[in-house]
Amino acid sequence: xxxxxxxxxxxxxxVIWCGFLFLGxxxxxxxxxxxxxxxxxxxxxSSHILGCDRLGRDLLSRLLSASFPSFLTAIAxxxxxxxxxxxxxLIRAFCKNFLGSISKILTDLLLSFPQxxxxxxxxxxxxxxxxxxxxxxxxxxxxxxxxITYTISGDALQNDYMxxxxxxxxxxxxxxxxxxxxxxxxxLLITALLDLSAVILAMATLSFLGLxxxxxxxx
Numbered sequence: 001x002x003x004x005x006x007x008x009x010x011x012x013x014x015v016i017w018c019g020f021l022f023l024g025x026x027x028x029x030x031x032x033x034x035x036x037x038x039x040x041x042x043x044x045x046s047s048h049i050l051g052c053d054r055l056g057r058d059l060l061s062r063l064l065s066a067s068f069p070s071f072l073t074a075i076a077x078x079x080x081x082x083x084x085x086x087x088x089x090l091i092r093a094f095c096k097n098f099l100g101s102i103s104k105i106l107t108d109l110l111l112s113f114p115q116x117x118x119x120x121x122x123x124x125x126x127x128x129x130x131x132x133x134x135x136x137x138x139x140x141x142x143x144x145x146x147x148i149t150y151t152i153s154g155d156a157l158q159n160d161y162m163x164x165x166x167x168x169x170x171x172x173x174x175x176x177x178x179x180x181x182x183x184x185x186x187x188l189l190i191t192a193l194l195d196l197s198a199v200i201l202a203m204a205t206l207s208f209l210g211l212x213x214x215x216x217x218x219x
Contacts, residue, residue: 021071024064032061033216066218073134074199078192081138085145086188090180092146093153094172103146110143119202123211133212137202141195148187156183 030048036056044051050059092103110118119136126132156162156179165175206212207219 021067025068028061028064030058030061032057032065032218034058062218070200070203070219073130073203074196077134077138077141077199078196081141081195082145082188082192084138085142085147086149086184088142089146089149090153090176092150093157107143107146107150110140111147113140115140116202120206120209120211123206128211128214130213133203133206136206137199141199144195145188145191148191149184152183152187153180156180 034057036052039048039052039056040054042048042052042056048058048060050063052058053062088103088107092100092107094100095103118140119133122136122139123133126135162175162179165179170178203212204219213219
């Protein structure tokens with residue numbers, strides 16, 4: 001299979017998946033909150049394609065109704081983490097003073113904790129709900145973006161064209177916008193897309209532990 005065919009196949013899968021996320025909420029076959037004790041743990045059938053949970057609620061309906069909100073929550077967590085990580089990573093790369101030291105200490109400190117245990121602890125300390133779990137995940141996710149930003153920026157600043165730009169009087173903002181942006185965007189985008197599924201899984205795990213969305217909201 002050629003690279004072009006692989007690209008088209010992956011693109012088709014992504015389009016189908018995004019369509020499932022965005023349009024699934026409009027094609028819910030049953031009420032995701034209606035309980036039917038007689039259908040408790042029912043096997044998949046023509047009326048309930050994925051079966052039912054222990055309370056007799058249709059699993060496909062709950063999956064479809066939860067897909068879009070979970071996707072939006074994960075995007076919000078990634079966006080906040082990416083913004084904080086990029087800002088602090090650039091501060092560490094450009095500022096060799098007190099601000100750079102603070103950024104380095106915060107990044108290394110949060111990376112030193114076991115992420116899963118730390119997220120559960122923070123989410124449990126805060127009030128159970130979407131906000132508390134999202135805050136806990138974002139708190140320990142942004143250091144990864146900060147480290148990527150710092151590493152790429154530090155290497156790029158050693159290049160001759162970057163030194164020439166600084167010697168010619170370009171300010172920091174223009175250097176970031178016209179030079180560093182093209183060095184950072186691909187790696188940060190790939191990392192953000194890979195972390196998207198991890199955030200959705202983390203939210204589902206916290207929900208299972210009672211630390212994220214509360215019953216009867218589906219996750």
